[in-house]
Amino acid sequence: MQQTDFYDPLRQRHPSPDSGYVQSYWTRQLQVPQLPVVTQDIHTDVAIIGAGLTGLSCALALRQRGINVCVLDAVNPAWGCSGRNAGFVLPGTGRLSLAQMIAKWGEDQAQAIYAEFKAGIEITEQHITRYGIECDLQRGGYLKIAHKPSMLKSLEAQARLLNSRFSDPAELLSPDDVQTHYLATQKSAGGLYFPYSFGLNPLKLSMGLANAAQQSGAALYAHSPVQAWQQLGQQHKLHTPTGSVTADKVILATNAYTGTHNHALVEQRHFPVLSSVIVTEPLSETQLAACRFKSGLLAMDTRALKYYYRLLPDNRILFGGRGAITGRGATSGVFKQRLLQALKDQFCGLQDVRVADYWSGWISVSLDDYPRVWFDHTQGVGYAMGYCGSGVSFSQLAGRRLAQAVCEEPLPSLPFYQSTLKRFPLSPFKRMGLWGYYQWGRFQDRWL
Ligand SMILES: Cc1cc2nc3c(=O)[nH]c(=O)nc-3n(C[C@H](O)[C@H](O)[C@H](O)COP(=O)(O)OP(=O)(O)OC[C@H]3O[C@@H](n4cnc5c(N)ncnc54)[C@H](O)[C@@H]3O)c2cc1C
Structure with a gap:
């Protein structure tokens, strides 16, 4: 393994x-x-490249419409991000705040986008219920923690906006509320609590969707990377090392795992960035008492370089944050140690805690901080990418929206569905830029 x-x-x-x-x-x-x-050589109506949450959800929605589907993964279902994430089911995707969305598109659009985010959570619930997926749900809500007093002001403004204009029950918490009822962290200046968010085991969710897709009649193939793409009139022929798939339409659901040779539609249109996670050994009774996690709580702080964490059902802490810059750096022990130190800084009662697992995965960042779900009817090719590290719920919605687009059903009139991903300028220097951003982020989180 x-x-x-x-x-x-x-x-x-x-x-x-x-x-x-x-x-x-x-x-x-x-x-x-x-x-x-x-x-x-397999013939199908729609070929989906990538068997993560986006591709599998798209396959299910297409099968519901009676369309023949073939899903190809280079390795196996959920081998990419869908099987490596932290399992936070949150109302959102991308990196724009509500205030930024209002400034960019106006309040009506921002409200419609927020409703779409909530639809992502609803689809996750529907998938779990409809297909009977057992994925270790933990319904403890999500706490956004102000890591310093100035950030509480921004959470206060967000709470006012959410309560008064977005009909959202998010609750603003004082530092005492956080300490007494949610978790005993050294680093909290208060928080904003979203009661309806929940945690799950993302690999079990993805495998459940893969089973459901197969049962619905979708053909799933593993160890079949698409290596070359040939246009044959109105059709597409996708070549794998041992065969090919000919399809009328193709969906690219490769997200951050899209390699250097793919379709021109996505070339240089996103930036893969690493996120890393540690999981501890199960906490002792004393350690549990020292951090006092509310049962099932998901937490993330307001830093530029955020940490996210949760207590898993067997009393281990999952703790994640930024990873290395290159794939080669991903396996270095440095990032594991950094995460462990950050966890200890967060909870003084965990100085003896030990790490049982450490892993990393690529998230897909778009130039303007929000994803696109796009289907080009002239070429018969579509994609959904650029979730910026927040895609467990939205990817499932995006898959469904792609299926609707394939079938020429109207999509909600939202910015995510109305334009292509923007091309990154100065592409060869993206990683240098990321290094600079990390230095700035560390400075900002520490001193500003
Ligand atoms: C450490 C980490 C923690 C995260 N935590 C959260 C979280 O808690 N909540 C949240 O909302 N989001 C989180 N995310 C993001 C979330 O996991 C992703 O947004 C989501 O899983 C994307 O799913 P996807 O199906 O679009 O892509 P993926 O799951 O990455 O699937 C892409 C698939 O494409 C395949 N592929 C690539 N190239 C080819 C090819 N040429 N031929 C065939 N197949 C190919 C790959 O093998 C892969 O299986 C996290 C991400 C990471 C890395």
Whole structure:
């Protein structure tokens, strides 16, 4: 199950079909699926490249419309981000705040976007219920923690806006409220609590969707990376190492794992950035008492370089934050140590805590901080990318919206669905820019 070379989407054409699942807390309980490999020329209506939450949700929605679907993954379902994330189901995607969305598109649009975010959560619930997916739900809500007093002011403004104009029950909490009822962290100046958010095991959710997609008649193939793409009149022929798939339409659901050789529609249109996670050994009774986590709570702070954390059902802490800059750096122990130190800084009662698992994954960042779900009817090709690290709920909605677009059903009139991803300028220097951003972020979080 251990992955040997860490895939780097800015350096490699596609993930290697021989990769194993990354070794993680989630994959410890995984039975690796036995799916067929593409070995001949397969014909289908729609080919979906990538079997993560976006691709699988799209496959399900297309099957509901009676369309033949074939889903190809370079490795296996949920091998990418969908099986590596922290399992926070939140109302949002991208990195724009409500205030930024209002400034950019006006309040009516911002309200419609927020309703769309909530629809992402509803679809997650629907998938879990409809397909009977057991994915260790933890309904403890989500707490955004002000890591310094000045950030509480910004959370206060957000709470006012959410309560008065977005009909959202988000609750502003004082530092005492946080300490007494939510968690005993050293680093809280108060918080904003979203009671309806929940946590889950993302790999179990994804595997449940993969099963449901297969049962609905979608054909799933593993170890079948698309290596070359040929246009044959109105059709597309996707070549894998051992066969090919010919389709009328193609959906790119490769997100941050899109390699260097893919369709021109997505070339240089997003930036893969690493996020890393540690999971501790189960906490002792004393350690649990020292951090006093509200049951099932999800937490994230307001830093520029955010930390996110939750108490898992078996009393381990999952703690995540920024990762290395390149794929080669992802396996370095430095980032694991940094996360562990940050966890100890957060909770003084955890000085002896030990790390059981450490892993990393790529998130897809768009130039203007919000994703796009786009289908080009002339070419018969669509994609959904650029969730900026927040995609567990939105990816499932995006998959459904893509299926609607394929079927020429109208989509809500929202910015996510009305333009293509913007091209990154000075693409070769993106990683240098990221390094600069991290230095600035560290300075800002510490001193400003
Ligand atoms: C550490 C970490 C923590 C995160 N935590 C959260 C969280 O708590 N909440 C949240 O909302 N979001 C979180 N995210 C983000 C979230 O996981 C993603 O937005 C979401 O899973 C994206 O799903 P996807 O289906 O679009 O892409 P992916 O799941 O990445 O799937 C892409 C698939 O494409 C395949 N592929 C790539 N190239 C090819 C090819 N040429 N041929 C065939 N297949 C190919 C890959 O093998 C991969 O399986 C986190 C991300 C990371 C890395």
